[in-house]
Amino acid sequence: MHYVTVKGILSAKNGMNLYRGCQHGCIYCDSRSLCYNMSHDFEDIEVKENSLKLLENALRKKKKPCMIGTGSMSDPYMPLESSLRYTRRALELIKKYGCGAALLTKSNRVLEDIDLLKSINDSTKCVVQMTLTTYDDNLCSILEPNVCNTSERFKALKELNEAGISTVVWLCPILPFINDTKENILGILDYCSRAKVKGVICFGMGVTLREGNREYFYNKLDEYFPGMKEQYILRYCDAYMLESPISHELMQIFHSTCEREGIMHDNNAIFRYLNKFETNGSKQISWF
Secondary structure, rough: OOOEEEOOOOOOOOOOOEEOOOOOOOOOOHOHHHHOOOOOOOOEEEEEEEHHHHHHHHHOOOOOEHHHHOOOOOOOOOOOHHHOOHHHHHHHHHHHOOOOOEEEEEOOHHHHHHHHHHHHHHHHEEEEEEEOOEEEEEEEHOOOOOOOOOOOOOOOHHHHHHOEEEEEEEEEOHHHHHHOHHHHHHHHHHHHHHHHOOOOEOOOEEOOOOOHHHHHHHHHHHOOOOOHHHHHHHOOOOOOOOOOHHHHHHHHHHHHHHHHHHOEOOHHHHHHHHHOOOOOHHHHHHHO
């Protein structure tokens, strides 16, 4: 871990990353790609030491409240958050200035802040997004070794729902020949239904690889799935998008199951929901 001073924290679309790099060790992570110009080891977490001051300055200047997002490039609830508490302090600022929050994580550590998330949601809007990749906890421990397994994330989704906090699941990535099965998709969606998630984001049944994360991913295939790397190279060469051979069938299952269970599954509609700022009053009105 090391500290840096940065010039800005909020993107044009009001997204932020308080950290850079990640401790979760997901074997497929796109954020390892060289195109992001990271000058340090991915596991050597960069902590943006002035990020909270920058965030407060940015929120103070907002002409009207909005949704603030975090988690797109670095998980806000990796292990070091439990001691540094940058995410919690950012949430306190979001609450102070009357904004809403949309978090993306793989970790049930988000429950450490459920009191604050509920407080934000009571006055404006808070949405917790959680990535689910595989229904199989044993496989999860290989693909995402340093974070809680899927069944623990399911429990967290249920607890968030019981606290009145809306949840959205990211169903990705789907790795060809590894978790691209009907049983896996139905298992994840069963979790989503039972946890009463509002929506599921799915960009397709596949994974993206590019320079940097491709090499790391292939090394992990050699370690855990001997012979699989050669199968990938034979089928996909250096393609960016690696689509499951049964992608069409799995997408049909995905959409039909979500439709039957009353779960939002249109990506654009879900993103509009995530980006729409609402107060408690407007949320109540929208029910009628």
